[in-house]
Amino acid sequence: MKAAQINKYGGSEVVEINKNAPKPNLSRGHLLVEVYAAGVNPVDWKIREGYMRQMVPLQFPATLGGDFSGVVEEVGDGVSGFKKGDEVYGQASITRGGSGSFAEFVSADAKSTAHKPKSIGHVEAAALPLTGVSAWQALVEHIGISRGKKILIHGGAGGIGSIAIQIAKYLGAYVATTVSARDIPYVKELGADEAIDYKNQSFDEMLHDYDAVYDTVGGETYVKSFKVLKRGGIIVSMLEQPRSELVERYGVKAIGQFTQVTSERLSKLAELVDKRVIKVYVDRTFPLEQAGEALEYQQKGHPRGKVVLKIKT
Numbered sequence: 001m002k003a004a005q006i007n008k009y010g011g012s013e014v015v016e017i018n019k020n021a022p023k024p025n026l027s028r029g030h031l032l033v034e035v036y037a038a039g040v041n042p043v044d045w046k047i048r049e050g051y052m053r054q055m056v057p058l059q060f061p062a063t064l065g066g067d068f069s070g071v072v073e074e075v076g077d078g079v080s081g082f083k084k085g086d087e088v089y090g091q092a093s094i095t096r097g098g099s100g101s102f103a104e105f106v107s108a109d110a111k112s113t114a115h116k117p118k119s120i121g122h123v124e125a126a127a128l129p130l131t132g133v134s135a136w137q138a139l140v141e142h143i144g145i146s147r148g149k150k151i152l153i154h155g156g157a158g159g160i161g162s163i164a165i166q167i168a169k170y171l172g173a174y175v176a177t178t179v180s181a182r183d184i185p186y187v188k189e190l191g192a193d194e195a196i197d198y199k200n201q202s203f204d205e206m207l208h209d210y211d212a213v214y215d216t217v218g219g220e221t222y223v224k225s226f227k228v229l230k231r232g233g234i235i236v237s238m239l240e241q242p243r244s245e246l247v248e249r250y251g252v253k254a255i256g257q258f259t260q261v262t263s264e265r266l267s268k269l270a271e272l273v274d275k276r277v278i279k280v281y282v283d284r285t286f287p288l289e290q291a292g293e294a295l296e297y298q299q300k301g302h303p304r305g306k307v308v309l310k311i312k313t
């Protein structure tokens with residue numbers, strides 16, 4: 001089968017298309033899925049560059065990619081709830097027990113897979129697992145966002161931010177978000193009440209007494225965000241771990257999230273998609289052969305919404 005692989009860490013030049021990669025072995029608890037589309041996330045180029053080599057050292061050749069949407073080809077021992085021919089979506093990164101989704105077939109842990117939303121195609125479904133579950137886990141499980149609460153979502157035009165805005169609005173919150181100026185109309189269309197141009201405006205001088213901040217940016221943005229919160233508020237970050245001096249000074253709760261894509265969370269997201277609560281925005285698709293270019297575009301092209309590899313459609 002064809003797969004986008006690396007044999008060493010590096011930039012997009014290390015991505016190779018192997019036309020003779022072996023089909024993944026099907027182990028207990030896993031599904032063999034024919035991949036129709038694979039979503040591209042920042043973590044995919046971070047893995048390629050070796051950011052995670054201390055935590056999860058790769059064995060080469062390594063197939064890139066995590067998010068996928070496709071059709072079940074074979075069901076492993078110990079798996080229930082799936083059969084051959086089911087349309088499914090989920091996460092199968094090599095760093096999380098899968099075989100890598102930038103390939104024609106993937107072995108995916110059934111616990112990180114669910115039936116795909118019925119109302120959208122494979123390209124949109126492949127764009128959803130990591131970003132959608134990140135937003136769900138932060139807003140619903142950590143923050144417990146609800147009617148009338150005020151939340152600041154950083155990076156509202158990004159993969160996670162765009163889903164987070166839609167979930168927060170659905171649950172009745174007031175949403176402010178930071179974006180580049182050109183993305184202000186886009187996030188307003190998603191439902192944001194207030195959009196702040198992060199390059200020319202200072203969100204920390206404009207917003208006060210917020211119940212929650214959802215940080216998908218990190219660094220200085222994370223530190224400044226504490227000023228926006230009221231005492232007793234909460235900040236969840238996708239990039240930063242809590243710092244006790246900030247937590248104590250501002251009297252807030254801080255969480256550094258590690259997203260876990262589970263069947264339960266994916267199924268809840270699928271329901272919201274099928275109820276037309278969440279719309280998935282795909283900025284650009286690439287063929288599998290251009291996986292390197294797709295990663296480059298995700299990293300440097302400022303996509304509005306998601307980048308997806310179209311593998312079989």
Ligand SMILES: NC(=O)c1ccc[n+]([C@@H]2O[C@H](COP(=O)([O-])OP(=O)(O)OC[C@H]3O[C@@H](n4cnc5c(N)ncnc54)[C@H](OP(=O)(O)O)[C@@H]3O)[C@@H](O)[C@H]2O)c1
Pocket residue numbers: 041042043130131134154155156157158159160161178179180183198216217221237238239257258259260298302303305
């Ligand atoms: N901890 C975990 O388990 C976990 C899971 C998933 C993702 N993540 C991380 O979460 C981050 C976001 O992921 P994503 O998929 O949403 O990425 P993405 O699609 O690339 O979106 C990032 C967004 O942030 C915006 N941005 C950049 N600098 C900003 C700033 N200073 N203020 C406000 N917005 C800014 C970008 O806008 P412009 O393009 O206009 O600059 C872009 O729209 C990534 O670093 C990813 O690796 C962590």
